Amino acid sequence: MSSGPAQCPMRESNIGGGGTRNRDWWPNDLRTNILRQNTSVTNPFGKDFDYAAAFKSLDYDGLKKDLHNLMTDSQEWWPADFGHYGGLFIRMAWHSAGTYRVSDGRGGGGGGQQRFAPLNSWPDNVSLDKARRLLWPIKQKYGNKISWSDLILLTGNVALESMGVKTFGFAGGRADTWEADESVYWGGETTWLGNDVRYAQGHAGPTGEPGQGVVDGDQHKTDAKDIHTRDLEEPLAAAHMGLIYVNPEGPDGIPDPVASGRDIRTTFGRMAMNDEETVALIAGGHAFGKTHGAASADNVGKEPADAPLEQQGFGWHNKHASGKGPDTITSGLEVIWTSTPTKWSNKYLEYLFKYEWELTKSPAGANQWVAKTNDEIIPDAYDSNKKHKPRMLTSDLALRFDPAYEKVSRRFLENPEELHDAFSRAWFKLLHRDMGPRSRWIGPEIPSEVLIWEDPVPARSGPSIDDRDVSDLKQKILATNLKPEELITTSWAAASSFRGSDKRGGANGARIRLEPQKKWKVNNPQQLTQVLGALEKIQSDFNGSGSGKKVSLADLIVLAGTAAVEKAAGIPVGFTPGRTDATQEQTDAQSFEHLEPIVDSFRNYGKGTSRVRSEQFLIDKAQLLNLSTPEMVALVGGLRVLNANWDGSSHGVFTQRPGSLTNDFFVNLLDMNTAWKATGPDQELYEGTDRKTGQKKWTATRHDLVLGSHAELRAVAEVYGQSDNEEKFKKDFAAAWTKVMNLDRFDLTAAQDPA
Ligand code: HEM
Numbered sequence: 001m002s003s004g005p006a007q008c009p010m011r012e013s014n015i016g017g018g019g020t021r022n023r024d025w026w027p028n029d030l031r032t033n034i035l036r037q038n039t040s041v042t043n044p045f046g047k048d049f050d051y052a053a054a055f056k057s058l059d060y061d062g063l064k065k066d067l068h069n070l071m072t073d074s075q076e077w078w079p080a081d082f083g084h085y086g087g088l089f090i091r092m093a094w095h096s097a098g099t100y101r102v103s104d105g106r107g108g109g110g111g112g113q114q115r116f117a118p119l120n121s122w123p124d125n126v127s128l129d130k131a132r133r134l135l136w137p138i139k140q141k142y143g144n145k146i147s148w149s150d151l152i153l154l155t156g157n158v159a160l161e162s163m164g165v166k167t168f169g170f171a172g173g174r175a176d177t178w179e180a181d182e183s184v185y186w187g188g189e190t191t192w193l194g195n196d197v198r199y200a201q202g203h204a205g206p207t208g209e210p211g212q213g214v215v216d217g218d219q220h221k222t223d224a225k226d227i228h229t230r231d232l233e234e235p236l237a238a239a240h241m242g243l244i245y246v247n248p249e250g251p252d253g254i255p256d257p258v259a260s261g262r263d264i265r266t267t268f269g270r271m272a273m274n275d276e277e278t279v280a281l282i283a284g285g286h287a288f289g290k291t292h293g294a295a296s297a298d299n300v301g302k303e304p305a306d307a308p309l310e311q312q313g314f315g316w317h318n319k320h321a322s323g324k325g326p327d328t329i330t331s332g333l334e335v336i337w338t339s340t341p342t343k344w345s346n347k348y349l350e351y352l353f354k355y356e357w358e359l360t361k362s363p364a365g366a367n368q369w370v371a372k373t374n375d376e377i378i379p380d381a382y383d384s385n386k387k388h389k390p391r392m393l394t395s396d397l398a399l400r401f402d403p404a405y406e407k408v409s410r411r412f413l414e415n416p417e418e419l420h421d422a423f424s425r426a427w428f429k430l431l432h433r434d435m436g437p438r439s440r441w442i443g444p445e446i447p448s449e450v451l452i453w454e455d456p457v458p459a460r461s462g463p464s465i466d467d468r469d470v471s472d473l474k475q476k477i478l479a480t481n482l483k484p485e486e487l488i489t490t491s492w493a494a495a496s497s498f499r500g501s502d503k504r505g506g507a508n509g510a511r512i513r514l515e516p517q518k519k520w521k522v523n524n525p526q527q528l529t530q531v532l533g534a535l536e537k538i539q540s541d542f543n544g545s546g547s548g549k550k551v552s553l554a555d556l557i558v559l560a561g562t563a564a565v566e567k568a569a570g571i572p573v574g575f576t577p578g579r580t581d582a583t584q585e586q587t588d589a590q591s592f593e594h595l596e597p598i599v600d601s602f603r604n605y606g607k608g609t610s611r612v613r614s615e616q617f618l619i620d621k622a623q624l625l626n627l628s629t630p631e632m633v634a635l636v637g638g639l640r641v642l643n644a645n646w647d648g649s650s651h652g653v654f655t656q657r658p659g660s661l662t663n664d665f666f667v668n669l670l671d672m673n674t675a676w677k678a679t680g681p682d683q684e685l686y687e688g689t690d691r692k693t694g695q696k697k698w699t700a701t702r703h704d705l706v707l708g709s710h711a712e713l714r715a716v717a718e719v720y721g722q723s724d725n726e727e728k729f730k731k732d733f734a735a736a737w738t739k740v741m742n743l744d745r746f747d748l749t750a751a752q753d754p755a
Contacts, residue, residue: 093159436502489527
């Protein structure tokens with residue numbers, strides 16, 4: 001045996017995160033890591049950096065001017081097609097924002113996630129590593145005043161403007177994140193461009209990786225090949241693992257424009273775009289630039305996440321000829337849509353309808369279409385002596401051969417100004433959809449027109465209620481014949497509709513009294529009507545009292561639960577007035593349906609599916625509520641002893657004094673005298689009996705018992721179950737409660753999203 005330093009296993013494999021990990025040993029273990037993302041530890045600015053303030057001091061005009069100049073400042077290391085980077089930068093911005101999905105609000109351009117794996121290495125993001133690197137000198141120059149997230153999207157906007165689009169506006173305010181967002185379920189496939197899991201039967205739902213489900217993902221694999229009938233798994237918005245939307249060659253590479261239309265409708269619909277917005281985006285986007293498929297993909301090296309060190313973050317090294325410019329390989333398709341690829345026009349639609357199309361192959365062997373014509377009207381990106389015939393992708397032909405898209409496309413063809421307007425609006429929505437209300441938008445280019453997808457709430461007017469009013473109102477609320485738990489569940493229902501992903505929902509606006517929230521089963525509509533009726537009476541008495549002050553129903557809804565918690569806890573619980581009430585007209589009921597919880601572990605509502613266990617829903621919801629593990633544990637335990645189950649059931653109400661905020665939930669959960677067993681084969685409900693007498697003591701759900709079974713959650717439960725920590729528990733619960741009530745209070749700095 002030879003000896004020497006290279007032989008020492010201790011030195012080589014046991015450092016820097018080497019070796020097997022819990023995830024390798026126990027792939028089904030509940031993962032709580034998504035509750036500790038984006039802490040001040042990973043953020044080089046720490047927790048005190050105020051990005052909004054930094055952005056306000058930005059030389060915005062100077063930045064835009066530099067970006068305009070960048071468009072035509074072709075670099076030798078990555079030359080600009082047609083001498084203009086516009087197409088590349090539009091695609092960069094589109095792929096950054098286009099990961100958004102409305103069902104859980106995750107993905108999207110906020111946070112600059114395109115810088116991190118997996119997105120920086122997705123097969124659909126080939127060459128965008130170059131686009132971002134072209135931006136580095138500008139990012140370096142303007143520094144902290146512009147986040148990567150804002151810069152990537154603003155660059156797409158400036159690209160459009162530099163090529164003749166009148167954009168709808170731009171708002172900054174997206175702070176960067178510093179690590180990959182692990183909360184997003186991108187699908188269960190383990191191969192790039194695979195799609196066997198997402199088109200299988202059933203729905204995964206949040207964090208529904210196959211390895212996480214009760215039932216193994218493989219059991220759900222069915223024949224996903226019927227491209228005319230298959231259903232895409234929720235909440236996904238892409239037809240393949242690693243694509244932003246659909247396969248450009250057609251579903252699963254089959255060049256069928258009608259079936260492609262079906263995939264486009266599903267995926268763009270999941271991004272909250274209707275048919276008109278979808279046609280506008282594709283027809284408008286493909287007015288510019290070109291696709292890249294100079295030669296076979298065999299020439300292309302590893303993606304950035306797996307590329308050699310010396311490439312310094314670049315991936316997809318291309319060994320075909322020069323590997324850049326005319327030799328670029330990105331998608332493997334080779335299409336230039338219009339004769340003016342660096343200038344806005346309606347020519348994409350003109351050609352789409354003017355020509356008949358013939359299936360052909362790109363030099364890389366991919367399916368694409370060429371016009372049946374002798375017209376060689378399309379310029380070459382690098383050789384001014386060369387001309388080409390018009391070409392299209394299968395997904396482009398969908399805009400003509402899908403009957404509903406065809407109608408919209410023809411209208412835009414005949415009314416180019418309508419396309420321009422629809423494109424600018426849809427593009428603005430695409431870039432800003434996950435930013436939350438306009439109170440978070442900053443910069444000089446915010447459009448004055450208020451859009452329904454902003455979920456607008458009216459501005460505050462008149463004098464605000466003061467501490468004495470708050471205390472009087474609390475007394476009035478507690479003097480009604482409503483039960484404390486009815487007040488608590490109502491506040492919770494309103495406030496916990498918030499999701500940190502796209503900052504929608506929350507108590508502000510009092511939308512819980514409007515369609516569709518007032519009808520959600522989880523909100524117990526009958527009880528809700530009674531509570532709201534009583535609160536409305538208090539509101540009208542107060543507002544009619546002649547003091548000139550007005551209280552909103554939204555404030556009263558939050559105050560109601562807060563007053564009840566305060567009484568149950570015996571300690572003060574924070575409350576800050578200032579909410580206003582939205583109208584039904586200001587509320588896109590259909591879009592709000594995406595906020596309806598299928599499961600809310602905090603209210604013991606709902607249960608797991610065949611692929612997602614109940615407790616995964618708990619983690620998922622806690623993450624959407626920006627909660628840490630201790631906050632989540634405190635809230636579940638506290639809500640149980642406050643008797644706040646959605647249907648009044650006693651599952652998890654481990655106390656003889658329901659209604660008092662005590663640490664009884666934890667004490668009894670951790671009591672070794674209780675033995676637990678499932679009452680049914682689905683393992684959703686459990687019975688706790690006295691070990692000695694066999695007498696039934698408690699019933700519980702998985703939402704309850706996971707706090708005792710999962711090691712990390714149990715560790716926190718033990719803290720709250722200790723004899724010296726009841727006061728701590730009360731305080732922690734009150735703080736977490738107030739945090740949830742204020743999640744949508746972007747006017748209060750403490751409520752700002754950590755990201
Ligand atoms: C390029 C597909 C929607 C803007 C491309 C490429 C493909 C593609 C395959 C070529 C990438 C390359 O090889 O360089 C699709 C599909 C879409 C879609 C399947 C949806 C069905 C959009 C939208 C926009 C857009 C909504 C913008 C609003 C662009 C631009 C380029 C491009 C500007 C040119 C990039 C360049 O010049 O480097 N698209 N796209 N696309 N796409 Fe799309």
